[in-house]
Amino acid sequence: MIKANPNFSKIQASYLFSDIAQRVKKYMEANPDAKLIRLGIGDVTKALPKPCVDAMAAATAEMGVDATFRGYGPDHGYAFLREAIAEHDFKARGADIDASEIFVSDGAKCDTGNFQELFSNDIKIAVPDPVYPVYVDTNVMAGRTGASVDGRYEGLVYLNSTKENNFVPALPEEKVDLIYLCFPNNPTGAVATREQLQAWVDYAHANNALILFDAAYVAFIRDESIPHSIYELPGAKEVAVEFRSYSKTAGFTGTRCGYSVVPKECRVFDENGNKIMLQPMWARRMSTKFNGVAYPVQRAAEAVYTPEGKAATKALIDGYLENAKIIREALIEKGYKPTGGDNSPYIWFNTGKDSWEFFDYLLNNAQIVTTPGAGFGKCGNGYIRISAFNSKENVLEAVERLKKVL
Numbered sequence: 001m002i003k004a005n006p007n008f009s010k011i012q013a014s015y016l017f018s019d020i021a022q023r024v025k026k027y028m029e030a031n032p033d034a035k036l037i038r039l040g041i042g043d044v045t046k047a048l049p050k051p052c053v054d055a056m057a058a059a060t061a062e063m064g065v066d067a068t069f070r071g072y073g074p075d076h077g078y079a080f081l082r083e084a085i086a087e088h089d090f091k092a093r094g095a096d097i098d099a100s101e102i103f104v105s106d107g108a109k110c111d112t113g114n115f116q117e118l119f120s121n122d123i124k125i126a127v128p129d130p131v132y133p134v135y136v137d138t139n140v141m142a143g144r145t146g147a148s149v150d151g152r153y154e155g156l157v158y159l160n161s162t163k164e165n166n167f168v169p170a171l172p173e174e175k176v177d178l179i180y181l182c183f184p185n186n187p188t189g190a191v192a193t194r195e196q197l198q199a200w201v202d203y204a205h206a207n208n209a210l211i212l213f214d215a216a217y218v219a220f221i222r223d224e225s226i227p228h229s230i231y232e233l234p235g236a237k238e239v240a241v242e243f244r245s246y247s248k249t250a251g252f253t254g255t256r257c258g259y260s261v262v263p264k265e266c267r268v269f270d271e272n273g274n275k276i277m278l279q280p281m282w283a284r285r286m287s288t289k290f291n292g293v294a295y296p297v298q299r300a301a302e303a304v305y306t307p308e309g310k311a312a313t314k315a316l317i318d319g320y321l322e323n324a325k326i327i328r329e330a331l332i333e334k335g336y337k338p339t340g341g342d343n344s345p346y347i348w349f350n351t352g353k354d355s356w357e358f359f360d361y362l363l364n365n366a367q368i369v370t371t372p373g374a375g376f377g378k379c380g381n382g383y384i385r386i387s388a389f390n391s392k393e394n395v396l397e398a399v400e401r402l403k404k405v406l
Contacts, residue, residue, distance in 0.1 A: 077104025130376030189340015
C-alpha cells in the first residue's frame with residue numbers, strides 16, 4: 001500500500017496567495033466590469049531591462065548554431081555569471097565571496113524551501129512572525145513540527161516582529177539551531193541595521209546555530225548604512241547562507257534566476273558535535289536534484305552587471321520605489337503609520353481591523369487587491385501589505401481610491 005506523507009495534512013488547507021486568487025476570482029465573476037488594481041502579490045509588472053533582453057536574444061541565437069550550441073550546463077551555474085555575482089554583489093561591498101561559493105538557481109523561493117533538506121529533523125527552528133510562508137511550510141512538510149495550534153505550529157520558535165521592535169525581532173530567549181531572517185523584510189518592509197545583524201551572527205557562533213538569510217529585496221536598499229549582505233559583517237561566513245533573486249532586481253519573475261551563497265567556511269555538526277562543512281552537501285544536493293538554469297537566462301542575468309544593465313535595473317527599482325513613496329505618503333496623510341516603502345517595495349500598516357475583513361473591504365469598495373497580514377502569521381493580523389509593483393498610473397489611481405474609502 002502506497003502511503004501519503006502524513007505531514008502534508010498539517011499544512012493549512014491552501015496557500016495564502018491561492019486564497020487571495022480565489023476571493024478575487026469570485027469578486028470578478030460577480031463584477032465582470034470592475035477595473036481591479038492589483039497591489040497584492042509581489043509580482044513585477046515592468047518589462048525586462050533591454051540589456052537583459054538583448055543578451056538573452058543573442059544567447060538564444062547561439063543555441064541555433066551547431067558551433068555555439070550548448071547542452072547541459074555546469075551544475076552550479078556558468079562561470080561567467082558566478083564570477084560577475086562575486087565581483088559586483090559582494091567584493092564591491094567588501095564581502096570576500098568567491099565565485100566557487102555561489103550556486104545559480106531558479107530563484108530564492110526554491111532555494112530557501114529546499115535548503116532545509118540538509119538538516120536533521122530534530123533541530124530547533126526559529127522563524128520570524130510575520131513570516132514568508134515558504135520557510136514554515138517546507139519544514140512542516142519535512143516533519144519538523146507538530147500540529148498547527150491557534151495559528152502556530154508546535155515545535156517552532158516564533159520571533160515576534162511588531163511595531164514595538166520596529167519589526168526586527170529580538171534574539172530568542174531559548175537556544176535554537178536554525179534561524180530564518182529576511183531583510184529588507186517580506187512582508188513588513190523593515191530593514192535591519194548593521195548592529196542588529198551582528199547580534200544574530202554572534203548568537204549563531206555562541207549557539208552553534210546557522211542563519212538562512214533571504215536578501216531577495218536587497219536592490220531596494222537606498223540607505224547606505226544598511227548592510228546589503230550578511231557577509232559584510234565579521235564572522236558571518238561561518239554561520240550564514242545567503243539567498244538572492246533577480247525576480248525583483250531585474251523583473252525575472254517569469255524568467256526564473258537567482259542564487260544562493262554557501263561559503264567554504266560555513267559549518268554544521270553531526271550527532272557527536274563534529275564539524276561538517278555545509279558547502280559540499282549543498283553542492284551534492286544541487287547536482288543530484290537540479291538541472292540548472294537555461295544558458296540564455298544566465299546570460300540575461302549576467303547583463304544585469306554591465307554598466308547599461310546597472311543603469312536599467314536601477315531605473316526599474318527607482319520606479320517601484322517612487323510608487324511605494326506615493327502609497328506610503330497617502331497612508332500617512334490618512335493617519336496611518338506605515339512601515340516599509342523606503343528601502344522596500346512593500347508598505348505594511350495596521351488597519352485596526354481583521355486583516356481579511358479589511359482585504360475584502362478594499363476589494364469591494366475600492367477594487368484594490370492587497371495582501372492580508374494574517375496570512376503571514378499571528379503578528380500580522382490587523383495588518384495589510386501593499387505592493388508597489390504596478391505602473392505609476394495605476395498606483396496614482398489606487399491612491400485616489402484609497403483616500404475615498406479609508
